[in-house]
Amino acid sequence: MTTTEPTISTPPEVMDEVMARHFEAEANHDRPGILATLTENAEHEPVGFPGAPFHSHDELMGFYEVLFEQLEQIDIEPVRRLYGHNFLVDEIQYKGRAHGDFMGFGFGPDGKPVDFRLMHICEFDGDR
Numbered sequence: 001m002t003t004t005e006p007t008i009s010t011p012p013e014v015m016d017e018v019m020a021r022h023f024e025a026e027a028n029h030d031r032p033g034i035l036a037t038l039t040e041n042a043e044h045e046p047v048g049f050p051g052a053p054f055h056s057h058d059e060l061m062g063f064y065e066v067l068f069e070q071l072e073q074i075d076i077e078p079v080r081r082l083y084g085h086n087f088l089v090d091e092i093q094y095k096g097r098a099h100g101d102f103m104g105f106g107f108g109p110d111g112k113p114v115d116f117r118l119m120h121i122c123e124f125d126g127d128r
Contacts, residue, residue, distance in 0.1 A: 010124035070100030
């Protein structure tokens with residue numbers, strides 16, 4: 001198990017703002033905007049994705065290239081968000097269209113509508 005010790009306490013409203021910026025950057029395929037929400041030592045582990053976890057911004061961009069190519073985001077609906085000391089657990093309902101076999105889920109490359117729940121577990125160090 002990997003643990004980190006953030007240097008300062010991050011209030012929930014700051015976490016919410018970072019997540020909003022991150023989701024907006026994802027929706028707009030804004031790669032620099034996505035990276036601006038992540039620390040240099042961020043660990044990103046999309047469960048089931050080949051090569052995960054990712055430990056650098058360069059590795060993360062490979063993941064996002066596949067994501068942006070194979071999934072078209074239509075809507076994200078919040079389900080629940082739980083806060084702890086310098087972390088949050090965020091559950092959303094993701095709605096979009098598949099343009100590839102993302103992570104081997106069998107979505108297919110035909111623009112098929114997809115609708116699934118997604119959970120983020122995020123640790124914070126200040127405003128990232």
